[in-house]
Amino acid sequence: MEDNKVKIHQDEKIQVEKDGQTIDCDLLFSFESDDTLKTYLGYTDNSLDTNGRTNIYVSAVDPFAGDLKLEDITDPREIDMIREVLERLDQEANS
Amino acid sequence: MEEKGNEELDLRYSQRKEEVEKEIEKIKNQIEENRKAIKKISLAVSNNNAESIKLGLQKKRILDKDDRTDVSDKDDQIENLQEGNKYLRTAKEELLYWDRYYKELLVNKEVELQLIELSLTEEGRETRNAILKSKGVYDIFLKKEKARTTEESRELFKAYREVIKEISEVKTKEIDKGNKDKSKGTMAISEIIQILYIDSQIKKEEGKKQRKESQTPAEISAAVENANKQPISVKTGVAKKQDKKDAQPAPVDLEGAKKEAQENIDKVYIYYDADAFYFIRKDIYEKVFKRYSNSFHILDGVEEPLRMLKLIEKDELFKMAKDGELPFEIEVIDTEKKGKFDAGIRLKTADEHKRQKPQIEPEKTINFEEFAEFIKQFKQTVDQKREKFSSTSNGVSSSNTFSRNYLRDKAREYTVHLSNSAGKLVGKLPPSLQHLVGDPIKAMAKFDFWQDLKTRINLEKIHNYINNLAIDKLDKLLDEKNKSSFTSNKIVRSMLKYSRDKLNQIGDMLLDMMDNNANSEEDIKGTIKR
Numbered sequence: 344m345e346d347n348k349v350k351i352h353q354d355e356k357i358q359v360e361k362d363g364q365t366i367d368c369d370l371l372f373s374f375e376s377d378d379t380l381k382t383y384l385g386y387t388d389n390s391l392d393t394n395g396r397t398n399i400y401v402s403a404v405d406p407f408a409g410d411l412k413l414e415d416i417t418d419p420r421e422i423d424m425i426r427e428v429l430e431r432l433d434q435e436a437n438s
Numbered sequence: 439m440e441e442k443g444n445e446e447l448d449l450r451y452s453q454r455k456e457e458v459e460k461e462i463e464k465i466k467n468q469i470e471e472n473r474k475a476i477k478k479i480s481l482a483v484s485n486n487n488a489e490s491i492k493l494g495l496q497k498k499r500i501l502d503k504d505d506r507t508d509v510s511d512k513d514d515q516i517e518n519l520q521e522g523n524k525y526l527r528t529a530k531e532e533l534l535y536w537d538r539y540y541k542e543l544l545v546n547k548e549v550e551l552q553l554i555e556l557s558l559t560e561e562g563r564e565t566r567n568a569i570l571k572s573k574g575v576y577d578i579f580l581k582k583e584k585a586r587t588t589e590e591s592r593e594l595f596k597a598y599r600e601v602i603k604e605i606s607e608v609k610t611k612e613i614d615k616g617n618k619d620k621s622k623g624t625m626a627i628s629e630i631i632q633i634l635y636i637d638s639q640i641k642k643e644e645g646k647k648q649r650k651e652s653q654t655p656a657e658i659s660a661a662v663e664n665a666n667k668q669p670i671s672v673k674t675g676v677a678k679k680q681d682k683k684d685a686q687p688a689p690v691d692l693e694g695a696k697k698e699a700q701e702n703i704d705k706v707y708i709y710y711d712a713d714a715f716y717f718i719r720k721d722i723y724e725k726v727f728k729r730y731s732n733s734f735h736i737l738d739g740v741e742e743p744l745r746m747l748k749l750i751e752k753d754e755l756f757k758m759a760k761d762g763e764l765p766f767e768i769e770v771i772d773t774e775k776k777g778k779f780d781a782g783i784r785l786k787t788a789d790e791h792k793r794q795k796p797q798i799e800p801e802k803t804i805n806f807e808e809f810a811e812f813i814k815q816f817k818q819t820v821d822q823k824r825e826k827f828s829s830t831s832n833g834v835s836s837s838n839t840f841s842r843n844y845l846r847d848k849a850r851e852y853t854v855h856l857s858n859s860a861g862k863l864v865g866k867l868p869p870s871l872q873h874l875v876g877d878p879i880k881a882m883a884k885f886d887f888w889q890d891l892k893t894r895i896n897l898e899k900i901h902n903y904i905n906n907l908a909i910d911k912l913d914k915l916l917d918e919k920n921k922s923s924f925t926s927n928k929i930v931r932s933m934l935k936y937s938r939d940k941l942n943q944i945g946d947m948l949l950d951m952m953d954n955n956a957n958s959e960e961d962i963k964g965t966i967k968r
Contacts (some may be wrong), residue, residue, distance in 0.1 A: 355868040365865070394853070396853045401854060413861045417856075419859050425856060427855055
């Protein structure tokens with residue numbers, strides 16, 4: 344299986360419409376998976392969860408769907424893949 | 439004689455006035471009924487969406503526990519709900535058409551009523567006298583076929599009122615000059631009356647025709663009512679996997695519709711999006727989808743208005759399928775169960791589709807087949823890629839810029855949300871995500887399989903197909919629509935123009951590829967980006 348190159352985005356913003364509201368978010372990283380043929384986006388609205396940790400959202404965009412809908416990631420295989428990406432990033436952050 | 443004529447006209451206008459008032463009342467009631475039905479459908483769609491979200495959350499909770507519980511029934515339920523929504527949206531679109539139609543009709547009736555009321559005033563009577571005196575004036579205006587749109591009717595009515603007002607003022611101030619000015623009014627009024635008569639006849643005929651072809655709003659309301667009563671797919675979406683076959687979304691079975699459906703089911707249109715072919719019954723296409731620029735959004739959710747490929751006899755299609763001439767399988771959907779909104783047949787899903795590629799006889803349907811093959815390969819490749827996807831080795835690599843710039847400096851601790859982030863990307867996207875905007879065919883260039891796919895298709899034949907068949911077809915439709923001045927055709931025209939431009943773009947793109955002898959993936963990507 345081919346590697347999926349993670350692209351890091353610096354100072355790039357995206358706008359997400361959710362529940363009728365438009366939220367400005369920082370785009371953190373993205374990568375295309377040749378396995379799922381989807382693009383994955385990691386972004387944050389810089390909000391904090393109840394434990395004071397920054398919320399980071401990861402969503403999939405299916406380019407073949409013809410719109411720019413952010414899909415939940417619910418497939419366990421996709422979850423594993425995202426987890427690995429994040430773990431790598433986390434390891435590198437602490438190295 | 440003049441008095442007698444006036445009395446007759448008074449009586450006729452009074453009778454007509456009563457009729458028009460009743461018609462207006464009826465139309466208003468109908469508009470209100472439509473509004474309620476539309477609201478009801480919107481609510482049902484919203485409920486379905488809420489149910490889908492709920493199921494999604496339930497599924498997430500199960501997955502979070504990581505106990506390997508089979509969650510496929512949740513997927514099925516969500517799929518059923520979304521399928522139900524498709525049908526509800528189709529019904530809504532139909533109701534919206536009727537809403538527009540009745541509103542337009544209402545304006546015309548109100549104009550007619552006001553004209554009658556004005557004709558019954560003293561000024562109106564005098565004008566009528568002048569009309570009676572102007573022999574042959576009706577004959578002249580009988581030949582004029584204009585003012586078919588509501589907008590023009592409104593304009594004429596405005597002009598008419600001004601003339602009446604003018605006559606009234608002239609009469610008060612300069613009685614002696616009255617006859618001269620009245621003759622001016624006579625011309626305008628007689629013209630308006632005639633035009634409105636023609637207009638009303640046109641509307642009447644159209645109304646009859648459309649009623650005959652289509653369901654009435656009351657029938658649709660009843661259908662929606664029925665749909666809402668169905669526990670599967672509309673409200674609860676609790677169909678289990680083994681019941682999926684029977685879990686028909688939002689059945690819209692209507693008395694009367696069945697007969698019409700049988701009469702009109704012999705032809706289908708075929709259209710496509712990036713993932714699949716769709717078939718749409720000719721009468722449904724003509725009746726509903728052809729009218730709106732956003733028609734196909736309802737069915738495939740793709741931001742492309744019209745992707746009609748070919749009109750084909752259904753029997754021929756079945757024969758082709760039976761003879762193995764189609765590169766995919768089709769199945770007949772029970773139209774009695776699904777009602778008249780359904781196309782009657784559909785393409786089998788990738789999971790169902792396991793057969794080998796059949797031999798194609800090029801001289802029969804060469805263009806269509808080639809294009810079908812292209813789409814089929816595209817779809818299959820996507821399906822295969824996704825099926826192949828496994829959790830065992832994802833081989834993700836990354837640079838460490840992200841960590842330095844964000845995680846370490848800004849958010850050493852973070853919580854990742856994978857399944858409550860659904861939304862939509864709006865606004866201007868950064869350049870790095872621009873490839874996501876636009877046609878799926880552009881997005882396709884991002885993936886490696888494009889090159890493999892390209893080598894297996896004949897670009898020239900696809901281009902010929904687009905040029906010779908699809909664009910010609912659209913041109914003919916455009917010509918037809920250009921001849922008509924009915925308001926809704928403006929929308930159809932813009933839709934057709936858009937589609938034609940889109941096809942031209944694809945055609946040009948393919949030509950570029952051929953001209954540039956694009957052999958490498960980069961070449962193709964470059965061409966597409968251009």
